[in-house]
Amino acid sequence: MANLSSATPLVRPEFEHITVEAGQIGEVERPLSLWERLSNIDWLRKAVILIVLGAAWEAYARYAGNELTFPTLVQTMQALWEATVHGPLLERTLTSLRVLLTGYALGLFIAGVFTTIAVSTRIGTDLLSTLTAMFNPLPAIALLPLALLWFGLGIPSLVFVIVHSVLWAVALNTHTGFLAVSETQRMAGMNYGLRGVRYVLKILIPAAFPSILAGLKIGWAFAWRTLIAAELVFGVSSRSGGLGWFIFENRNQLETANVFAGLTAVIIIGLVVESVVFRTIEMHTVRKWGMQR
Amino acid sequence: MTAIQPVDGLSKSDAVAHSPLLSVKDVTLQYKTREHIVTATYRVSFDVFQADRFVLLGPSGCGKSSLLKGVAGFMAPVEGTMKLNGRTIDRPSPDRMMVFQEFDQLLPWKTVLQNVMFPMLTSGRCKRKEARERALRFIDKVNLTKFRDAYPHMLSGGMKQRVAIARAMAMEPDILLMDEPFAALDALTRRKMQEELLQLWEDTRFTMLFVTHSIEEAIIVGSRILVLSPHPGRVKAELNAHQFSHAEQGRPEFGALTQRIHNMLFAERIEEEALSKAGAAHG
Ligand SMILES: Nc1ncnc2c1ncn2[C@@H]1O[C@H](COP(=O)(O)OP(=O)(O)OP(=O)(O)O)[C@@H](O)[C@H]1O
Ligand SMILES: [Mg+2]
Numbered sequence: 266m267a268n269l270s271s272a273t274p275l276v277r278p279e280f281e282h283i284t285v286e287a288g289q290i291g292e293v294e295r296p297l298s299l300w301e302r303l304s305n306i307d308w309l310r311k312a313v314i315l316i317v318l319g320a321a322w323e324a325y326a327r328y329a330g331n332e333l334t335f336p337t338l339v340q341t342m343q344a345l346w347e348a349t350v351h352g353p354l355l356e357r358t359l360t361s362l363r364v365l366l367t368g369y370a371l372g373l374f375i376a377g378v379f380t381t382i383a384v385s386t387r388i389g390t391d392l393l394s395t396l397t398a399m400f401n402p403l404p405a406i407a408l409l410p411l412a413l414l415w416f417g418l419g420i421p422s423l424v425f426v427i428v429h430s431v432l433w434a435v436a437l438n439t440h441t442g443f444l445a446v447s448e449t450q451r452m453a454g455m456n457y458g459l460r461g462v463r464y465v466l467k468i469l470i471p472a473a474f475p476s477i478l479a480g481l482k483i484g485w486a487f488a489w490r491t492l493i494a495a496e497l498v499f500g501v502s503s504r505s506g507g508l509g510w511f512i513f514e515n516r517n518q519l520e521t522a523n524v525f526a527g528l529t530a531v532i533i534i535g536l537v538v539e540s541v542v543f544r545t546i547e548m549h550t551v552r553k554w555g556m557q558r
Numbered sequence: 559m560t561a562i563q564p565v566d567g568l569s570k571s572d573a574v575a576h577s578p579l580l581s582v583k584d585v586t587l588q589y590k591t592r593e594h595i596v597t598a599t600y601r602v603s604f605d606v607f608q609a610d611r612f613v614l615l616g617p618s619g620c621g622k623s624s625l626l627k628g629v630a631g632f633m634a635p636v637e638g639t640m641k642l643n644g645r646t647i648d649r650p651s652p653d654r655m656m657v658f659q660e661f662d663q664l665l666p667w668k669t670v671l672q673n674v675m676f677p678m679l680t681s682g683r684c685k686r687k688e689a690r691e692r693a694l695r696f697i698d699k700v701n702l703t704k705f706r707d708a709y710p711h712m713l714s715g716g717m718k719q720r721v722a723i724a725r726a727m728a729m730e731p732d733i734l735l736m737d738e739p740f741a742a743l744d745a746l747t748r749r750k751m752q753e754e755l756l757q758l759w760e761d762t763r764f765t766m767l768f769v770t771h772s773i774e775e776a777i778i779v780g781s782r783i784l785v786l787s788p789h790p791g792r793v794k795a796e797l798n799a800h801q802f803s804h805a806e807q808g809r810p811e812f813g814a815l816t817q818r819i820h821n822m823l824f825a826e827r828i829e830e831e832a833l834s835k836a837g838a839a840h841g
Contacts, residue, residue, distance in 0.1 A: 449660040452632050455650040457677040467680065471667045554667045555711025 344522035361507030368427025376435040405430035430487040438480025442473030578605035585638035598624035616786030652681040655726035696724040
């Protein structure tokens with residue numbers, strides 16, 4: 266090895282290039298090959314995974330051959346079709362969604378009020394952080410017995426637990442997002458004479474939008490889970506029960522394919538909201554703005 | 559303290575004719591952190607007159623940005639007063655548009671064009687159509703017409719800075735506050751922007767308060783230069799530089815002024831070094 270302490274840079278000959286016209290470089294811009302383009306399509310890659318998983322399911326179920334505990338994919342799909350077209354599945358789903366949206370909207374509204382108080386006063390900030398620290402770790406479903414005690418067996422109880430599951434996640438994320446807005450952007454906004462509500466609407470909310478959106482997504486997932494779980498515990502009344510009740514009912518009647526169909530419906534709705542609704546919002550906001558990859 | 563030296567080159571009637579647009583008197587600015595108080599500037603005074611190209615010049619950390627934030631209304635002085643048109647500055651306002659030193663001053667959810675139009679619309683300065691025309695005109699002036707529909711994250715640092723300059727200028731504020739707007743640009747673009755800025759000034763004769771730590775830029779851009787001492791910033795001198803532009807850069811007077819400012823900024827360091835050496839020798 267060379268003695269580093271006496272190392273000197275190697276003197277090399279100088280050169281100058283005449284830069285070639287960019288047009289001659291050929292590959293400044295080039296269409297991707299078909300394979301590259303196909304493998305760049307998100308949903309296509311995921312669809313392939315889904316197909317593989319579906320095949321594995323079908324193969325295992327056939328191998329096990331026990332309809333009561335593990336129906337095949339085909340049977341499940343048949344049951345799903347039957348229950349949707351002739352059975353109560355669609356109605357049950359709508360009931361669930363209605364309750365969910367009510368709770369979600371109410372939760373967002375309260376979260377908005379909370380964060381407004383939190384950004385405008387210091388005591389509000391303390392209040393919000395204490396409350397979120399207390400209630401965030403508490404699974405909403407744990408409040409169900411209490412809700413039943415207060416609101417009785419019915420939709421208000423469900424809405425109550427959903428609000429609880431949405432509220433803290435959204436409020437916490439929104440508030441964190443507000444706090445993270447850069448000082449320069451705040452000053453720029455104030456420089457235009459924006460103040461109060463206009464300042465929050467035109468500067469803070471768009472600037473904090475990545476975390477607000479993350480909060481909305483987490484809130485949605487929490488709410489959906491909580492609702493299904495709550496419905497599993499009690500069905501409101503058997504005629505107007507939701508998806509969870511559908512699953513519970515069919516388990517009692519040992520209609521396992523229907524149970525699977527109900528679960529599939531839960532997954533599909535969750536997926537659609539995640540990958541269609543929220544993704545569309547994402548594409549047209551934070552990704553377009555380069556605030557999130 | 560050195561005695562104030564009279565400067566020639568400005569006829570007396572000129573100076574008397576106006577009253578200052580911006581008057582800063584004995585301003586001390588402080589930051590309160592959790593542990594201690596940082597004094598950014600100490601008893602700084604200066605007057606900016608209509609159509610001045612007033613430059614704040616000083617080494618890094620001497621409180622130039624802080625002074626600008628004070629004038630913009632983001633920071634209240636703990637001592638002294640700042641008045642614009644005789645009214646004490648107590649809050650930010652679109653009559654003092656600021657170009658920040660930082661690159662994240664554009665709103666990422668708006669395109670270049672929307673960014674430039676935004677302050678004109680929110681401050682109610684002009685209607686949508688007029689705002690659009692003005693925005694396009696100033697975007698053209700900073701050579702970004704091709705990028706007017708791009709989002710800020712697709713621009714380079716220097717391009718973002720040019721958008722911010724266009725945005726501030728389109729507002730035609732009483733006073734334009736610019737915090738090292740050209741620091742991120744390459745030498746050629748910087749020179750072009752300086753010329754462009756001076757040309758714009760020739761056209762509209764706006765007033766600006768310009769921060770830089772480049773002596774050369776201060777002399778070229780400024781008509782008057784406030785030289786600040788290292789942290790905490792105190793006034794060292796106020797000099798005239800209205801007679802210099804790019805064309806005079808080779809002249810001996812230009813070199814002499816550069817040297818004079820250089821010595822002013824440098825003297826402190828030499829003294830400090832001597833002091834610390836003496837201190838070390840004692841200790
Ligand atoms: N937010 C802050 N909190 C605490 N101290 C600060 C803050 N901002 C600046 N300071 C301090 O105030 C002093 C002046 O800072 P300022 O940003 O005004 O300097 P500057 O002259 O603009 O420097 P530069 O040329 O590097 O931009 C510095 O010593 C810095 O440590
Ligand atoms: Mg600065």
